[in-house]
Amino acid sequence: MFPAIPVFPAAPDAQRWRRPFPGTPDQAAAARRFTTLLLPGCPVLDDILLTVDELVVNALRHTGSGRPGGIFTVEIARWGGSVAVAVTDEGAPSEPAVADAGDDAESGRGLRTVSLLATGWGWFGNDRSRTVAALFTPNAVSLCEAA
Template identity: 85%
Template sequence: MLLFGCPVLDDVLLTVDELVVNALRHTRSGRPGGTFAVDIVSWGGSFAVAVTDEGAPCEPAVADADADAGDDAESGRGLRTVSLLASGWGWFGNDRSRAVAALFTPTAVSLGEIA
């Protein structure tokens, strides 16, 4: 019910997918026994999603479109996709615990609407 009527539902779900996959691939959450949490909040037509993981030594960053994720690359597009879909995104935490969050506001335009 939380996402019922969400005008950018596909974008929100793809973002959650990307953030969960990143948590599993790039943090201790992907190790045996690792955990992560997904939080979704809605207010006044805006939506925020966050994935909290068990941290990693490196910081989350959007890959350089030309250098890190060429046409044949199997990874490197996750946070770039999130940055294109969401009104904004960010992270906080350290090597023991980190949350990566994205915000969707009513004024945000879905990539699906551009095509």
């Protein structure tokens, strides 16, 4: 299991949810369902779901999380109208990076898509554990605040 390291700013009104998933391809859909349940009515939910999907798929394809027995953890935070999502995986020797995929490429656009949808994104970690996070700011998600 991964350590409970806070990924997002500690705001007094922050709501946070964290859930581990088995590192199997079918769990990308489970991570999207988890996110959907936490952000009902959010006007940019589709962008957030695509971001979660891209981060999970990258974890499964490029890190130890996709190996037999692997796991990944999804964390969702909401505060002051902002929403942040993060996926913590079992690490890899390479660094996550935005790539320029060719027109005919079937992959390689995930983090470029995330960088275009989110206000910002970043990562920290190493070959044993890594967290990739994306932030959606109040301008984009002010209606995502808790009722």
